[in-house]
Amino acid sequence: MLDVTRLRVIDALARSGSVTAAAKELHYTQPTVSHHLARLEAETGAQLLQRAGRGVRLTPAGQLLASRAAEILGRIDAADAELSAHVGLSAGRVRVASFSSVIGSLIPRAVATLTAEHPGLRIGLTDTEPPEALELLRTGKIDVAIIFRYDDTEPEPPDVRLHPLLDDPLYLLSTSPGQTLSSLRDATWIAGCDRCRVHLLSLCAAAGFEPRIGYTSDDMVVMQALVVAGLGVTTSPGLALRAHRAEGIEATELPGSRQHIYAATYGEPPDPPATTALLAALAGAAASVRVES
DSSP states (O other), X not given: OOOHHHHHHHHHHHHHSSHHHHHHHHTOOHHHHHHHXXXXXXXXXSOOEEEETXXXXXXXXXXXXXXHHHHHHHXXXXXXXXXXXXXXXXXXXXXXXXXXXXXXTHHHHHHHHHHHHOTTOEEEEEEOOHHHHHHHHHTTSOSEEEEEXXXXXXOOOTTEEEEEEEEEEEXXXXXXXXXXXXXXXXXXXXXXXXXXXXXXXXXXXXXXOOOEEEEEXXXXXXXXXXXXXXXOBEEEEHHHHHHOOOTTOEEEEEEEEEEEEEEEEESSSOOOHHHHHHHHHHHHHHHHHHHHO
């Protein structure tokens, strides 16, 4: 049976890149880290490390075990959080990762509701894009991932459950009213994360052209500043426009184009009480935004 302590060692080595850094992170001596790694090789019967100059690096087998170790350790930490939550929401914690437009709109409302109803509940927040949020969810580092997807987005990984929150319309941002995708075929485009970029390419392909992408940013303030300066055009979800709209921006809704926003959880139901409470607060925040729209 694999030892959890040794899994923590190989996980730290994979993330930090050296025995010295892993020892520092875990507050071990270097000989102790080396001992645990040697014992792990003996227990698994596989070569996990190989010499690389004065240091070591993981073999393919070591990389595989390190990846699994991250998931196992994450699930152990998540189980600890869930057990705390079952003692009572006053003693629990819940961790959420989301992207910026939701952090600037739904998250403050949901957290305010959760804090009012369960003042002892500890809430953690990470700002990141959907692929990274789903990886944090898979490895148990968060309890809920807020993600967006489009109709042409690849399916989420197995064991991820999606809880619909709302559909957010997409807008074309420029400095002139009444623009369309086709009218901007020769413009310079500003693109965001991979999911946004793939969808932008799909939209433009349907309009008969390939966009010339000159700038890359996921920061809506930066993207709008570039548009206002006349350096390019871009698309934006409605929630991002609610959170920030620069003077001079002209926004034209793209018919039939929506970001589908979900709260994602991992594994089979039921969810822990703290996670369930957060999902309910998010659903309430989404409902209030829909009413205001």
